[in-house]
Amino acid sequence: MRKNLIMGLAVIVSAAMIAPFAWAVRVNQPAPDFTATDSNGQTHHLSDYQGKFVVLEWTNRGCPYTRKHYESGNMQRLQQEWTAKGVIWLTVLSSAPGKQGYMTASQENAYLKQENAHPTAALLDPTGALGHLYGAKTSPQMFVINPQGILVYDGAIDDRPTTDTADIQGAKNYLNLALEEAMAGKPVSDPVTRPYGCSVKYANE
Amino acid sequence: MGVWFRVEKGWHIYWKNPGDSGEPAKIQWELPPRFHVGSIEWPAPERLAAPSIVDYGYENEAVLIAPMRVAAGLKNGEKETIAANVNWLVCREICIPGKAQVSLTLPVSSVVRGWKGSASSADVAMLIGARAKVPKPLPATWKVSATAEKNDFVLTIETRKPERAATFFPLEPEQIKNDATQLATPFSRGVRLRLQKSDGLLKPIAQLRGVLELGAGTGRAYQIAVPVRAVAAENR
Numbered sequence: 001m002r003k004n005l006i007m008g009l010a011v012i013v014s015a016a017m018i019a020p021f022a023w024a025v026r027v028n029q030p031a032p033d034f035t036a037t038d039s040n041g042q043t044h045h046l047s048d049y050q051g052k053f054v055v056l057e058w059t060n061r062g063c064p065y066t067r068k069h070y071e072s073g074n075m076q077r078l079q080q081e082w083t084a085k086g087v088i089w090l091t092v093l094s095s096a097p098g099k100q101g102y103m104t105a106s107q108e109n110a111y112l113k114q115e116n117a118h119p120t121a122a123l124l125d126p127t128g129a130l131g132h133l134y135g136a137k138t139s140p141q142m143f144v145i146n147p148q149g150i151l152v153y154d155g156a157i158d159d160r161p162t163t164d165t166a167d168i169q170g171a172k173n174y175l176n177l178a179l180e181e182a183m184a185g186k187p188v189s190d191p192v193t194r195p196y197g198c199s200v201k202y203a204n205e
Numbered sequence: 206m207g208v209w210f211r212v213e214k215g216w217h218i219y220w221k222n223p224g225d226s227g228e229p230a231k232i233q234w235e236l237p238p239r240f241h242v243g244s245i246e247w248p249a250p251e252r253l254a255a256p257s258i259v260d261y262g263y264e265n266e267a268v269l270i271a272p273m274r275v276a277a278g279l280k281n282g283e284k285e286t287i288a289a290n291v292n293w294l295v296c297r298e299i300c301i302p303g304k305a306q307v308s309l310t311l312p313v314s315s316v317v318r319g320w321k322g323s324a325s326s327a328d329v330a331m332l333i334g335a336r337a338k339v340p341k342p343l344p345a346t347w348k349v350s351a352t353a354e355k356n357d358f359v360l361t362i363e364t365r366k367p368e369r370a371a372t373f374f375p376l377e378p379e380q381i382k383n384d385a386t387q388l389a390t391p392f393s394r395g396v397r398l399r400l401q402k403s404d405g406l407l408k409p410i411a412q413l414r415g416v417l418e419l420g421a422g423t424g425r426a427y428q429i430a431v432p433v434r435a436v437a438a439e440n441r
Contacts, residue, residue: 026404064294064302100299128256135404137225137258154405161228163294163302192405194378198300199226202256 025134027191031143031151036092036130038121039108044090051147053087053179057119058094058131058200060101060139061111064163065197069140070115072165075157079118082179091119094131096203101139102126128202138197144178144188153178155193206242207270207335208232208291208307210263216297217262220250222376222415224383225258227300230269230293235308237285239276245269248338249416249426250374259383260296261374268335279313286310340416340426347395351413351431353402358413358433360398368396374416379405409435 025032031054033046046054057075060066069075079089093108095101103111108122125131134143144153158171178188210218210230219227234242247269250261279285288308295301343349348363358381360373371389375381385401396419414430 027407062299064300132257135257163228192379192407194405196228197226198296199255199258199260201298205256 027151027154030149031145032133034130036123038123039105049088054145055089056143057091058136058139058141059091060095062100063139063198066139068163068165072168074168076117089119091122092125094125094128095201097126099201101201131200136200138195140197141195142175146182152182152188153191156195161196206273207268207332210267212265216295217253217264218293218295219262221247224260227260228294233290235288241274243272245271246339249340249418270335281313281315283313284310340428343427349429349431351433352436353433354436356402358400363395365394367391368419370421371396371398372418376414379403
């Protein structure tokens with residue numbers, strides 16, 4: 001009993017430690033491990049995917065920048081293309097309850113179906129713990145983690161920070177470039193870019 | 206020429222560098238032949254804080270002005286129409302993109318009369334007010350220098366008197382951590398301002414460019430572009 005109590009306390013303390021500080025994730029450093037639950041109730045740890053490339057995509061279905069990439073089908077195409085090549089694609093929802101982009105598990109599943117989206121999983125992060133751990137600021141914001149668990153890309157999906165779907169064609173897609181270069185064993189040319197979009201709708205501090 | 210944005214209470218639009226999120230307004234001018242327009246002269250922005258982020262922009266209202274040169278050989282009394290296609294993003298909790306086409310037809314006059322006639326004196330006052338909000342060049346007698354430490358940049362601003370408060374707005378993204386507190390330390394000849402480096406900053410930078418505001422909300426804003434000197438690593 002006593003042991004359980006002590007473990008319970010340890011969990012609370014560590015959760016409280018993570019929340020107030022944006023953990024500085026840096027490219028070319030190990031990506032912090034996390035535990036998160038997806039819209040089907042399954043648990044995912046980053047460490048489950050050692051040996052694979054992992055993409056983290058911050059999303060908010062109401063954000064006009066996110067909508068640009070879903071209504072055009074661009075995000076779905078990227079998800080399909082990269083997961084077909086063995087990449088683990090985790091879409092993350094860090095909107096707090098009551099804020100734009102917050103979804104229950106069943107709402108998210110319906111949305112994924114409606115949009116014909118193909119992430120490996122959609123992680124529900126209503127407390128913002130995962131978002132704060134990675135310092136995610138916008139939707140969409142993209143991270144790429146290599147098979148050794150090193151963060152190799154942090155930033156925007158492409159170089160056109162607009163809400164206009166016409167800007168997708170001809171844009172320099174930083175995510176594709178990062179994955180192509182990293183898979184070819186090359187250093188990523190643009191490892192950090194300014195993520196553009198709406199602010200992530202975290203709970204008020 | 207200026208475009209006046211009236212923003213509903215609680216909402217904001219963005220500066221040239223929007224900070225952690227958002228997007229600056231865009232103006233595409235449609236001008237009569239041989240008219241020329243320069244780029245937007247952005248007024249000094251405000252820091253706009255939300256959970257975990259800081260953006261740079263404007264609440265309530267903003268006038269974005271651009272210098273314009275008219276064609277030679279225009280005749281008095283002729284009318285010319287200047288139009289602008291304006292795109293913007295306005296945010297509060299959520300963001301909404303907007304666009305509008307606006308236009309203004311003004312008579313040609315070789316006499317400067319404070320735009321009497323088609324434009325009211327209120328318009329003139331607005332443009333003068335907008336110009337006053339554009340950051341000024343640094344006075345020649347002032348000195349600004351910057352050093353790079355391990356985690357911070359330190360800006361030293363010498364105005365020859367103690368300055369209580371200072372805020373830096375970076376023009377480049379991913380140089381400073383936007384949501385970090387900027388620590389201002391006054392001294393006899395000015396103020397030192399400590400800026401935390403961005404987590405995304407991977408290489409040393411040659412210069413810090415941006416807007417420096419002295420005091421808080423005083424309208425004393427200056428354009429700076431200062432070389433960054435690396436401080437030698439401390440001996441341990």
